[in-house]
Amino acid sequence: MKTFITLAFGIEYDGSCYCGWQRQNAVPTVQEAVERAIEKIAAHKIRVICAGRTDTGVHAIGQVIHFKTFSQRTDMVWLRGVNGCLPADIVVRWVKRVPDLFHARFSALSRCYRYMVNNHNLHRSAIFRKKMAYIYQFLDVEKMQRASHCLLGEHNFTSFRAGQCQSRFPIRNIMQLNITRDDRYVIIDIQANSFVHHMVRNIVGSLIEVGSGRKPESWIADLLLAKNRTLAAATASAHGLYLVSVEYPSNYKIPSPLFNSLALQSKKTLFLEKYFH
Structure with a gap:
């Protein structure tokens, strides 16, 4: 029986060439590119959940995603491996194993x-x-x-x-x-x-x-x-x-990410x- 773990990634991307975050038919999206890259390292199908679905042309420095996987990789292998499979305008900034209850969207304050x-x-x-x-x-x-x-x-x-x-x-x-x-x-x-x-x-x-x-x-x-x-x-x-x-x-x-408080003007x-x- 396969044991699943939950991983969270911090994602940065230039949204200029994408039709938003959410996967759609026949148009490029950030979600599609990220899932495709993770799947190459995980060696199985992946569905990622994001903290906030950005629109066409919108950028992100501190997007957070999570997904479940049964693949055993070190954080460095995930980071370097996924980044090596991503296009130049998307990058994973950090990787962290999180509790199974963590949800990128619903756990956010x-x-x-x-x-x-x-x-x-x-x-x-x-x-x-x-x-x-x-x-x-x-x-x-x-x-x-x-x-x-x-x-x-x-x-x-x-x-x-x-x-x-x-x-x-x-x-x-x-x-x-x-x-x-x-x-x-x-x-x-x-x-x-x-x-x-x-x-x-x-x-x-x-x-x-x-x-x-x-x-x-x-x-x-x-x-x-x-x-x-x-x-x-x-x-x-x-x-x-x-x-x-x-x-x-x-x-x-x-x-x-770069900012952890808007008070830090x-x-x-x-x-x-x-x-x-």
Whole structure:
């Protein structure tokens, strides 16, 4: 009788060439590439579960997955072997055996996303066109920050929920939402227990309307109360969005990615230097 164990992986990927995380027919997805690579090392069929399904073009630094296997390999063999089978735009950052009760999605306490905007009034970037959004109008981050205060806490986020969202309930709890500027870059960090479909990008799209002066600061609170997606702004580009980290109960001892707290704002420059310079 085969004995199964549960493994968790930390995954980083450039989502530019993929139609999102979730496996689909006839289109490239991150899940398909990851499962194919793991299967070559495990020598049997694998089904992986992720912490958060990212959309087409969305990137990840701290995606977490888990899967069950009966193959006996050391962590280093898993790490090097799977990375050797993955395309260059996906990498396994760490490997850890976890209790069988661990679930990458349902065990998570919160997810942190970062949205990057190249806010330059003269030109866009040719090199980073798929790594961040481009807005040429100057964005007032102080207005955006004040407008975002009403989103903190537990609310009905129907106004920021995609029409095709499959979640049964629109109630979510935003724990932190910080908006900062680093020279030409506007950085929006948001942490919540979970997110409805397109929630981060829809919030960003509406905050950009405030930051550009097209809408007053009070507009975000009005949208939240309206519970009507048609009243909010267009969905922001997928290219600027990164799944940065996933928080789990401490007993699982899941390794921390680049950021383990949005409160560590001093790390924002490190993020820019590591990924955009």
